[in-house]
Amino acid sequence: MKLLGIASVVVLLTAGLVSAQSAAALPDWSGVWQMQGGTVFDRATQTGQGGALSKGVREHPPYNAAWEAMYQRNLKLRDSEQLPDPINTCGTPAGFPRLMNVPDTYEFVVRPEQTWILTENGPNVMRIITDGSAHPAPEDRWSTYTGNSVGHWEGDTLVFDTVSTRMSHYPESGDTVLDRTGLILSDEAHVVTRLRKLDEQTLEARMVIEDSKALTAPWNVTKTYRKMPKGTRAYDYACAENNRNPVDAATGRTLILGPDGKPLGAK
């Protein structure tokens, strides 16, 4: 009995030591970060001047003809201000990979068994499992906003594989886009992301996106994040707290509610 007790203590101490060593080997991504550049998802292929809402601005993912047509439809709706951002409906998450492309702050919480990407805007929580687990079998998973992510460490680089994100033919169905140009992917999207610290002030996410329904070739997109000054805090972003900008279901246009709660400009 006494021997068992000693053995238990040894096991516990060893487990604690292993855990501490694992944690110590992980990179330090502490602090609060901010995405660099505007919210055009793929700035490398952007044509047209301005931001995601500017007429004429678009990106050029390797879409097949059917998905290029859907993107062009969304661009036309964007140009006529009738493509409301789905996250205007408070509570709708940005989803992955869009959550790598949002304003406000980011936090990257690295633990031995999981890494969490927390975005203040939304908010969104992305969980990347790094305990050696594989993806669940196809019949045991379903589409979610952030999908299912498993990863591993290659030195200081977190490499993770994401599947089972949400299908989105937005706006005819689904409620995810990659940015306000109306860029979309299907539920077959498969993303491999390499996330690493370039220097003390910069994190980089290199994504290779494959989508057997929407794309004819892998699509490479890189986003970078800058560390904000020490002491910067992230806060709640409770979108439903005082949302005076609901979307008019009839027109797709965003409204402004006056102090009486009624839409301004309404006849």
Added chain:
Amino acid sequence: MKSKLIAGLLVTCGLLAGAQTLVAHHAGTMFDEDKTTDLTGTIKEFQFTNPHSWIQVVAETKPGEAPKEWSIEWGSPNQLSRQGIRPSTFKAGTKVTMRVHPMRDGSAAGNFVAAKFEDGKIVGRWE
């Protein structure tokens, strides 16, 4: 001295707030970014809330006409607080002149550009 320093910081932060485009949770196309309107009146309420802050201002109108309440949209408290803005920045009852990008349809609402207080303090970019 301390209050002057705070005021100075506020003006500096305010300038920063005006200089940096605040990313909105919705498109800002209902506002005419090529046009500015100045409103003089009294602050009724500062809603320091997500997803957007709103400054309710009861603005003077033409002589003989009743004052009109305007709704002025601004960034989220998260964005604004990182630029030095606080709930106390716009106290109810304070006289102020607000500069806004007005709504295209003429409604009594606008997007915040800057504010000038009676003591000369400026928040935002007043050019």
